[in-house]
Amino acid sequence: MSVKVILFGATGMLGRGVLRECLRDDTVESVLAVGRTPLGVSHPKLRESVQSDPSDLTLAVARPLAAANPGMTFVYVSGEGTDSTERGRSMWARVKGRTENDLLELPFRAYMFRPGIVQPVRGVPSKARISRMFYAVLGPLVPLVRRVAPNLVITSEAFGRAMIAVARPGTEVPGHILRPADINRLGGAPTRHN
Incomplete structure (x- = not known):
């Protein structure tokens, strides 16, 4: 069964990771990315809606969508x-x-x-300057932390895959609050890609 995605915040590091996985996953039929700035990405599945001020969005969007x-x-x-x-x-x-x-x-x-510590992978950049500095200085230590404490670190790729997994009907999800171990479990399985 295919999934249609509306994605808010696709210009941030996590959002870019989710967008990348959505565009690669053949079970995702379409993606509508809503944000303040254009993504600069072109893909047959992708449509964009640029909003001047999508602040205080979560519940303002969730309530009418739920209805x-x-x-x-x-x-x-x-x-x-x-x-x-x-x-x-x-x-x-x-x-x-x-x-x-x-x-x-x-x-x-x-x-x-x-999510706990997120390791950006596959060219997914961090938008925030402080995060870029953190990954430039401490990034080489993240794989070590991953080996020592695998349930503290996720990748941007696993994050995107886990989001797709919970949207897919029939996925066994451990609860409504997902922490790094849950995200890694849901996002770790390979998916079919175009």
């Missing part, structure tokens, strides 16, 4: 350290936790991806 298509799958990229109790000290962790909780109350299948 229009309660059978769909919605994937939210959260982060390790997100506070589902909404009572912790960190403001960002509480806000992410609240967003996760609100999404889980909507009538579609919702999955929260909480």
Whole structure:
């Protein structure tokens, strides 16, 4: 069964990884990328919608999508350290936790991806300068960390494959909150590519 994807944030490192895997995977029928800037990518499956200000997008987009298509799958990229109790000290962790909780109350299948350390691979760049500096300096250590603590590190490729996997009907998913070990398990299996 084919999958149709709407992708927000395709210009960032994780978004680029997801886009790359969607365009390569023959079970993905089409991709609509929504963002502030054009991607500079051309592909028969890809359409773009450039929005001047897609801020505060998650719930503003999720609610009408859930009403229009309660059978769909919605994937939210959260982060390790997100506070589902909404009572912790960190403001960002509480806000992410609240967003996760609100999404889980909507009538579609919702999955929260909480990646840990992400290793960009296959030419997927990091957009943020600080991240580029981090990977330039500490990037060579990431494979070592992966060997020592494989459940802390994911690749941009595994991240993209895992997102496609949860969108595919029939995929066995371990729960609604997916951490690096879950993402690696779902994204590690080879997929058929064009």
